[in-house]
Amino acid sequence: MNETKTNIALIGMPGSGKSTVGVLLAKASGRDFVDTDLLIQSRAGATLQTIVDENGYEALREVEEQVLLSLQLSNHVIATGGSVVYSEPGMAHLKTSSVVVFLDVSLETVRERIGDYSLRGISKRPDQTIEDLFEERLDLYRRYADIAVNCDGCSMEQVCEAVMAALPSA
Numbered sequence: 001m002n003e004t005k006t007n008i009a010l011i012g013m014p015g016s017g018k019s020t021v022g023v024l025l026a027k028a029s030g031r032d033f034v035d036t037d038l039l040i041q042s043r044a045g046a047t048l049q050t051i052v053d054e055n056g057y058e059a060l061r062e063v064e065e066q067v068l069l070s071l072q073l074s075n076h077v078i079a080t081g082g083s084v085v086y087s088e089p090g091m092a093h094l095k096t097s098s099v100v101v102f103l104d105v106s107l108e109t110v111r112e113r114i115g116d117y118s119l120r121g122i123s124k125r126p127d128q129t130i131e132d133l134f135e136e137r138l139d140l141y142r143r144y145a146d147i148a149v150n151c152d153g154c155s156m157e158q159v160c161e162a163v164m165a166a167l168p169s170a
């Protein structure tokens with residue numbers, strides 16, 4: 001692992017497993033764990049869904065960017081929110097301290113795992129379908145990823161193992 005990049009940052013679509021696999025990965029790799037969604041809620045004093053409902057998806061992206069830019073972490077697994085890749089400065093900052101791992105899942109898997117999109121605080125334009133969102137984001141996740149792990153058909157433990165195996169060694 002690059003000495004300056006001691007964090008592992010997980011990116012990917014909502015439902016790809018960033019939050020749940022992130023905890024397993026932290027335990028397996030001896031790191032601390034942080035979920036930027038929780039930092040956003042704490043900073044805004046509101047749930048993600050409330051931010052979107054009351055102030056719109058742009059407001060969520062703004063506070064998400066502030067949270068990303070304020071991160072000063074080392075030796076953490078960082079579970080990001082699915083919309084993190086819309087912030088170029090935020091991603092640039094994250095990449096200075098983190099190996100960025102894209103948890104790659106198909107649209108079918110996203111559909112299976114996410115029930116009601118309107119309850120999950122997804123940061124999307126009101127006119128945008130999940131298919132459109134998936135297409136738009138795929139390019140962004142690939143652009144920022146140092147490593148991509150195909151997660152379809154894998155258990156959370158298998159995804160965790162695959163990430164560990166793909167990490168550059170110390």
Ligand SMILES: Nc1ncnc2c1ncn2[C@@H]1O[C@H](COP(=O)(O)OP(=O)(O)O)[C@@H](O)[C@H]1O
Pocket residue numbers: 012013014015016017018019020021079113151154155156157159
């Ligand atoms: N590899 C996996 N296999 C089966 N279910 C999974 C897997 N990864 C995550 N899940 C489930 O999918 C849901 C979304 O996971 P979560 O970690 O919240 O995703 P994200 O943080 O990327 O939105 C949770 O119910 C979780 O248990």
Ligand SMILES: O=C(O)C1=C[C@@H](OP(=O)(O)O)[C@@H](O)[C@H](O)C1
Pocket residue numbers: 012013014015018019037048049080081082083120121122123124
């Ligand atoms: O994909 C998105 O637009 C979002 C995903 C959420 O996180 P998860 O990716 O952990 O579900 C959260 O950051 C926010 O509600 C926006």
Ligand SMILES: [Mg+2]
Pocket residue numbers: 018019020037079080081
């Ligand atoms: Mg999450």
